[in-house]
Amino acid sequence: MIAAGQFAVRSYLTLMLAFLYLPIAIMIAMAFNESALYELPFKFSFVWFEALSGNTQLWAATRNSILLATASTIIATILGTMSALAFARYQFRGKTLLRVILFVPVTVPWLIIATAMLVFFFWVGIGRGLHAMLLAHVALSLPYVIVIVGARLTSFPMELEEAAATLGATPWQVFRRISAPIIAPGIVAAALFSFAISFDQFATSYFLSAPGVSTLPVEIYSAIRRGFTPEINAISAIVIVLSMGIMLIFSQLFRFSGTPAE
Amino acid sequence: MIGGRRLWSAFGLVAPAYVWLTVTVFLPLSAMLYFSFLVKTPLLQQAAVLTLKQYHLFFARGFYSYLLGRSLMLGFYVTLACVIFGYPAALFLARYVRGRSREAILLLIVLPFWSNALIRVFSWTIVLREGGLLDRLVQFFLPDAGVSGLLYSYPAIVIGLVHSFIPYIILTCYLSLQAIDGSLLDAARSLGASRLTTFRRITFPLSLPGLIVGAVLIFVPVTGSFMEPRILGGKSGMMLGTVIEDQFTEVFNWPLGAALSFILLGVVLCILGLSQLLIRLRSRVA
Numbered sequence: 360m361i362a363a364g365q366f367a368v369r370s371y372l373t374l375m376l377a378f379l380y381l382p383i384a385i386m387i388a389m390a391f392n393e394s395a396l397y398e399l400p401f402k403f404s405f406v407w408f409e410a411l412s413g414n415t416q417l418w419a420a421t422r423n424s425i426l427l428a429t430a431s432t433i434i435a436t437i438l439g440t441m442s443a444l445a446f447a448r449y450q451f452r453g454k455t456l457l458r459v460i461l462f463v464p465v466t467v468p469w470l471i472i473a474t475a476m477l478v479f480f481f482w483v484g485i486g487r488g489l490h491a492m493l494l495a496h497v498a499l500s501l502p503y504v505i506v507i508v509g510a511r512l513t514s515f516p517m518e519l520e521e522a523a524a525t526l527g528a529t530p531w532q533v534f535r536r537i538s539a540p541i542i543a544p545g546i547v548a549a550a551l552f553s554f555a556i557s558f559d560q561f562a563t564s565y566f567l568s569a570p571g572v573s574t575l576p577v578e579i580y581s582a583i584r585r586g587f588t589p590e591i592n593a594i595s596a597i598v599i600v601l602s603m604g605i606m607l608i609f610s611q612l613f614r615f616s617g618t619p620a621e
Numbered sequence: 622m623i624g625g626r627r628l629w630s631a632f633g634l635v636a637p638a639y640v641w642l643t644v645t646v647f648l649p650l651s652a653m654l655y656f657s658f659l660v661k662t663p664l665l666q667q668a669a670v671l672t673l674k675q676y677h678l679f680f681a682r683g684f685y686s687y688l689l690g691r692s693l694m695l696g697f698y699v700t701l702a703c704v705i706f707g708y709p710a711a712l713f714l715a716r717y718v719r720g721r722s723r724e725a726i727l728l729l730i731v732l733p734f735w736s737n738a739l740i741r742v743f744s745w746t747i748v749l750r751e752g753g754l755l756d757r758l759v760q761f762f763l764p765d766a767g768v769s770g771l772l773y774s775y776p777a778i779v780i781g782l783v784h785s786f787i788p789y790i791i792l793t794c795y796l797s798l799q800a801i802d803g804s805l806l807d808a809a810r811s812l813g814a815s816r817l818t819t820f821r822r823i824t825f826p827l828s829l830p831g832l833i834v835g836a837v838l839i840f841v842p843v844t845g846s847f848m849e850p851r852i853l854g855g856k857s858g859m860m861l862g863t864v865i866e867d868q869f870t871e872v873f874n875w876p877l878g879a880a881l882s883f884i885l886l887g888v889v890l891c892i893l894g895l896s897q898l899l900i901r902l903r904s905r906v907a
Contacts, residue, residue, distance in 0.1 A: 368713045375710045386744035438638040449631035464646045468845025471882045474869050479649035498645035576739045595740040606735040
């Protein structure tokens with residue numbers, strides 16, 4: 360009876376994982392198939408990766424994506440950590456309001472935020488392009504950074520900071536020697552989150568991309584709408600293996616997978 | 622009472638992030654609200670004329686409210702499917718799987734978050750296309766079956782969106798299920814409650830907060846989705862989201878796009894507010 364129940368549980372979870380990973384696995388496999396029309400039987404070939412290496416447009420978009428994600432991660436992590444510190448350490452009027460409005464960029468559908476940015480940036484002369492995308496990506500990452508770093512800050516005792524301050528440490532010394540080492544895991548998690556948000560960001564990049572200046576998701580979207588080619592599979596395979604691999608390594612190092620450390 | 626200097630340093634720490642958010646989120650949303658009352662897309666050196674025309678258009682033409690209904694139903698179906706298939710997975714993980722394998726499965730469920738959403742949708746086009754994997758699988762068992770042609774259909778959109786969003790509900794349900802005190806369940810069982818009664822009266826109500834958070838996290842973005850319906854739905858993928866996209870990229874009728882966006886936002890917020898109200902009433906009765 361119990362064995363049968365265990366078996367049912369295992370099979371259900373296996374099916375769930377198959378549902379999550381099978382399409383991705385097939386998409387990756389098709390990047391190595393010689394046929395341009397995804398025809399079977401499967402013939403192993405690197406022809407699409409060779410074609411990809413000559414596609415300067417896709418590589419430029421990939422470079423833009425990486426640059427944007429790096430810049431937006433650095434800015435969002437610094438600004439977000441500053442806010443989280445202020446929320447955790449100071450009492451001031453309007454704090455609750457400031458924390459509540461953080462949920463606006465999280466809950467309003469990205470389509471609406473993205474089109475609003477397009478309209479406003481056009482109106483005030485910011486325009487479109489990489490700088491506009493950077494503005495957008497940082498904004499969408501900030502709430503997550505503030506919440507993640509904030510969660511870490513509330514879980515360590517303030518007395519340590521107070522003790523250091525009483526002993527004559529300057530605020531900067533307190534931050535560098537006491538606070539920073541303790542909240543470091545939170546900062547790393549927040550940085551990873553904002554990198555993923557930016558690198559994965561489609562809606563805002565799509566509306567804010569200027570002709571000739573786009574990111575990888577935008578290029579993939581327009582390629583799909585033009586018609587499929589296994590070249591897209593090849594770049595997708597590279598991106599997905601790299602991003603999931605990096606996250607896997609980080610999650611093993613920092614254990615922020617949701618389970619409490621036992 | 623805190624001193625002026627401390628207050629200033631607090632504001633100094635907060636200001637950069639909030640100035641950034643103001644320029645990129647709050648001002649644009651306000652500008653868009655203003656745009657939704659304009660007659661047409663404002664070009665340089667043209668006097669803006671205010672009107673309710675765009676909102677009137679929504680009510681005058683059944684087409685837009687039909688699309689709004691379609692988007693809301695899509696959100697409903699996807700959320701429902703995620704709950705039906707995701708909740709049991711969360712329950713099994715929290716109750717029947719232990720140790721390393723629980724950690725590993727949870728990590729595997731969350732991992733797709735970190736991969737590109739567009740690529741995941743794209744991978745479904747490979748599986749669902751005519752003569753794709755699904756067709757071959759069906760034909761393997763039923764050689765007479767024709768091609769399914771599931772790509773570019775409504776079910777394809779639902780499948781792709783469920784794939785994208787189901788990790789949210791598994792995670793939020795798991796977190797609230799895992800926090801339930803096991804001794805409560807033991808007590809109920811030893812007092813003679815059946816497994817079903819224990820689940821219905823204790824486990825499920827206690828996991829409701831996680832379920833609701835997960836459902837909201839799915840419902841809101843799905844009603845505003847446009848990329849997934851376009852790629853997976855083809856001609857049958859017309860939603861309010863795709864029509865809003867068109868207003869900004871193809872038709873250049875920004876005021877109409879803005880008005881449709883705010884109608885969508887308003888309706889979604891009303892639904893969320895109503896569900897909150899219902900939950901409060903329910904918990905007061907219980």
